[in-house]
Amino acid sequence: VLTQSPGTLSLSPGERATLSCRASQTISFNYLAWHQQKPGQAPRLLIAGSSTRATGIPDRFSGSGSGTDFTLTINGVEPEDFAVYYCQHYDSSPITFGQGTRLEIK
Amino acid sequence: QVKLVESGGGVVQPGNSLTLSCAASGFNFNSYDMHWVRQAPGKGLEWVARSSFDDERREYADSVRGRFIISRDKSKNTVFLLMNRLGRDDTGTYYCARGSFTSGWSWGQGALVVVSS
Numbered sequence: 062v063l064t065q066s067p068g069t070l071s072l073s074p075g076e077r078a079t080l081s082c083r084a085s086q087t088i089s090f091n092y093l094a095w096h097q098q099k100p101g102q103a104p105r106l107l108i109a110g111s112s113t114r115a116t117g118i119p120d121r122f123s124g125s126g127s128g129t130d131f132t133l134t135i136n137g138v139e140p141e142d143f144a145v146y147y148c149q150h151y152d153s154s155p156i157t158f159g160q161g162t163r164l165e166i167k
Numbered sequence: 168q169v170k171l172v173e174s175g176g177g178v179v180q181p182g183n184s185l186t187l188s189c190a191a192s193g194f195n196f197n198s199y200d201m202h203w204v205r206q207a208p209g210k211g212l213e214w215v216a217r218s219s220f221d222d223e224r225r226e227y228a229d230s231v232r233g234r235f236i237i238s239r240d241k242s243k244n245t246v247f248l249l250m251n252r253l254g255r256d257d258t259g260t261y262y263c264a265r266g267s268f269t270s271g272w273s274w275g276q277g278a279l280v281v282v283s284s
Contacts, residue, residue, distance in 0.1 A: 094271045096212075103262055104212065109271025147212055151266060154226040156202070156214040 063148055065159035071167040078135040080162045082148035087128050092152035095124055095133045098161075099144045107146075108133065138164070169193045169273040171263045176278030179253055187248040187278055189263030196244040197221070200266035203237060203248045206277075207259040217266070218246060230256075253282045 062085040072078055082093070091111035096104040106115040108124035111131055121136045135142055143166050148159040175187040189201070203215040216237040217226045225237050236249040246263060263275040 090268070092268060096272075096274075098212075103274045103276050106271045106273065109267075110269070113271075115271060149212075149272075151268070151272070154214075154217055155228055156217070158204075158212040158214065161211050 063150060063157055063159035065146075065148055065162045067162060068160070069163045069165060071165050072138055073167045074140055075137055078133075078138050078142070078164055080133040080135075080146055080148075080164075082126075082131040082133070082159050084129040084131075084150060088131075088150045089152040091127050092150060093124075093126070093131050094149045094151060095122075096147045096149060096158075097142075097144050098147065104147065135164075140166075169265060171265060171273065171275030173261065173263050173275045173278035176261065176280050178281045178283060180284050181254055181282055183253055184249065184251045185253060185280060186250070187261055187263075187280070189246045189248075189275055191244045191246065191263075191265065194265065196239075197241055201237075201239060201246040202264045202266050202272070203246075204262045204264055205257075205259045205280075206262070207256075210259075215261070216248060250280070253280075255282050258282045 064083045066081045093111045095108040098104045107118050112124045123134045125132050145161045145163050147161050170192045172190045179185045201218045205213050205215050218237045218239050222239050234252045239246045260277040260279050262277045265273045
């Protein structure tokens with residue numbers, strides 16, 4: 062089980078966002094990803110392997126963590142970053158997603 | 168680049184069946200696991216099924232095991248999801264995804280399935 066916190070994060074553009082994802086058991090090889098989803102769109106991969114940015118993802122997005130505790134940080138939130146963020150483990154089946162963190166404009 | 172295009176969604180009556188397709192291009196289809204993930208309206212993401220790169224392993228979420236079947240056609244670079252005995256809880260957008268341990272997942276645009284009488 063992946064538990065994300067907070068459920069909703071209200072920030073102003075330019076602020077730093079810190080999103081947390083905690084696993085109920087150790088994730089092997091740090092196979093933990095973060096996905097962004099905007100209304101009416103498919104999810105988009107941001108981070109794989111806990112800390113590797115996907116192709117084309119701005120460097121204001123960074124991931125960290127290992128074992129059971131992982132963090133997605135957005136340094137200087139831009140207007141286009143307001144969306145729902147999901148963490149996902151993909152080391153073994155059943156693959157699971159966190160319940161999501163909604164990043165909203167304050 | 169990686170492209171995944173789902174098709175086959177629509178409205179189906181409870182108890183009936185539906186098959187989704189996902190046409191893949193831009194990568195070596197035979198080297199990657201393929202997945203189906205769904206999202207009920209207003210809800211989060213739920214993993215549904217996985218086909219290993221060689222189709223020798225097929226795995227399912229508890230909620231669909233025994234009703235859904237994932238398969239792939241290597242000659243057409245296409246992965247399928249046969250959904251049987253559909254219920255209203257199966258309503259949602261179904262996404263096809265390419266899995267990779269090293270580079271993470273790539274997503275299709277989704278296909279909407281509505282189970283309603």
